[in-house]
Amino acid sequence: MRLALLLLLAPALCLAEPATVIRATEMKQQPATDAAAAGQLAENAKVDALERRGGWTRVKAGGGAEGWVRMLALRYAGAGEAKQGDSGVAQLLNVARSGTSGTQVTTGVRGLDADQLANARPNAAELRKMEGYAASRDGAESFAAKGNLSAQRVDYPREAAQ
Amino acid sequence: MTRVLALCLLLAALPAQAQFNLNRLLDSAKNIGKATQEIGEKEEIEIGRDMAARLLGAAPLMANDGVQRYVNHVGRWLASQTERPDLPWRFGVLEAPQLNAFATPGGHIFITRGLLERMRNESELAGVLAHEIAHVLKKHHLQAIQKGARMELAGAALSTLARQDRNTPSREKLLAAGTELFSRGLDKSDELEADRLGVVIAARGGYDAYGLPSVLQTLQAMNPEDSGVALMFKTHPAPGERLGALERMQPTLDAYAGQPQLADRFTGAARR
Numbered sequence A: 001m002r003l004a005l006l007l008l009l010a011p012a013l014c015l016a017e018p019a020t021v022i023r024a025t026e027m028k029q030q031p032a033t034d035a036a037a038a039g040q041l042a043e044n045a046k047v048d049a050l051e052r053r054g055g056w057t058r059v060k061a062g063g064g065a066e067g068w069v070r071m072l073a074l075r076y077a078g079a080g081e082a083k084q085g086d087s088g089v090a091q092l093l094n095v096a097r098s099g100t101s102g103t104q105v106t107t108g109v110r111g112l113d114a115d116q117l118a119n120a121r122p123n124a125a126e127l128r129k130m131e132g133y134a135a136s137r138d139g140a141e142s143f144a145a146k147g148n149l150s151a152q153r154v155d156y157p158r159e160a161a162q
Numbered sequence B: 001m002t003r004v005l006a007l008c009l010l011l012a013a014l015p016a017q018a019q020f021n022l023n024r025l026l027d028s029a030k031n032i033g034k035a036t037q038e039i040g041e042k043e044e045i046e047i048g049r050d051m052a053a054r055l056l057g058a059a060p061l062m063a064n065d066g067v068q069r070y071v072n073h074v075g076r077w078l079a080s081q082t083e084r085p086d087l088p089w090r091f092g093v094l095e096a097p098q099l100n101a102f103a104t105p106g107g108h109i110f111i112t113r114g115l116l117e118r119m120r121n122e123s124e125l126a127g128v129l130a131h132e133i134a135h136v137l138k139k140h141h142l143q144a145i146q147k148g149a150r151m152e153l154a155g156a157a158l159s160t161l162a163r164q165d166r167n168t169p170s171r172e173k174l175l176a177a178g179t180e181l182f183s184r185g186l187d188k189s190d191e192l193e194a195d196r197l198g199v200v201i202a203a204r205g206g207y208d209a210y211g212l213p214s215v216l217q218t219l220q221a222m223n224p225e226d227s228g229v230a231l232m233f234k235t236h237p238a239p240g241e242r243l244g245a246l247e248r249m250q251p252t253l254d255a256y257a258g259q260p261q262l263a264d265r266f267t268g269a270a271r272r
Helices: A002-009 A089-097 A114-118 A124-132 A137-146 B002-012 B016-036 B041-058 B065-079 B113-117 B122-137 B140-163 B171-184 B188-204 B211-220 B230-235 B239-255 B263-271
Strands: A017-021 A025-028 A037-041 A046-053 A056-061 A066-070 A074-076 B090-094 B101-104 B108-112
Touching: A025 A056, A037 A066, A046 A066, A046 A074, A074 B211, A114 B041, A114 B171, A124 B041, A124 B090, A137 B065, B041 B090, B041 B101, B041 B108, B041 B140, B041 B171, B065 B090, B065 B122, B065 B188, B065 B263, B090 B113, B101 B122, B108 B113, B108 B122, B122 B140, B122 B188, B122 B211, B122 B263, B140 B171, B140 B188, B171 B230, B188 B211, B188 B239, B211 B239
Parallel strands: B090 B108
Antiparallel strands: A017 A046, A017 A074, A025 A037, A025 A066, A046 A056, A056 A066, B101 B108
16 A cells, blocks of 8 residues: 555656756657657757657757657766755664664664665564465466566577577 | 685695694685585575575565565566576565665565665566576576685685684575675676666566666666665666666667556556
């Protein structure tokens, strides 16, 4: 239930998210390599990313022109430029740590920081529980069929296959 | 080869008056040899289960049967498309707000609630699980543990000689080395390989192959100082670099871009 709520609240990344193109790029009128040009973007041009379809993202350029560019050619503000904001994880953990005993275990909010991983003791009961959720090969196959997923023959890239 | 080299190192370190220690020395060399041998599948699975139990000690499973079963179905279907379909594949969602995913040898795979909440459809989940499955297929963690164990054992053998007591390699040490990988991370080349193979495995499963790249884009848009991604960013190449490296997979990505994303099933399963 809580997850569902958070899913609804999670920001939809591609709704007018500020981005830059990593190289000079031709915008396309349609999300396809052979589509007609819709304008030219210089390297590092700033755009607003609007929606993604397959390997293409529809963007709005500074001058107002719209078109489709390769999604792999877009970078969002986070990694390069300083971006404000936090997902709130730190605050959650701080709240947990400020419990009466001053330890984070009292409120049950824990997590996966390096410290917690280093000091973790094995939890055999949770492991058994996890193993109880296992899906069988057949079960997974009918699950896939229900989603209209059909298995494809796709080769690994040659250099990775060794 | 490594064994011979280790033995040479030991002999070079052997003081002339300490030749009575030769038996002990040979024992140590044997132990180093043992650690360099290929670890069998049974032991691989056991080490992985031990590592998984540790991880679950840091964060328990998210208390939602429906979500756990759903993730197991997606993951098991993907694993069936690989060269190791019969490993005991197990998947779990960890009750942790951070964004991360983990694999342990032999087929235990984890994703955090924090990462799941940032996903928009099943093809994104499939992309991340396929990346983790690739680590298991390629035994990336196992190799890193063995590499670490070899170096430590070579050192331990020498100090054993000096202190004249026995210090054999233990399962505990392998496990400690494995657990350390959760916070130290794998080699960058292992991560980029898992990205490439993950794209292929998701496509084999019939999913929109862009699931993994679009999760990477979500991560790339986040503030790297954000406490929710600090550990993941520390243990992986930057998402922007991973996206760049995936450009060589563009033909595969595009050939399978039209396959289902299953956004409705994803949100439905999460709502249960």
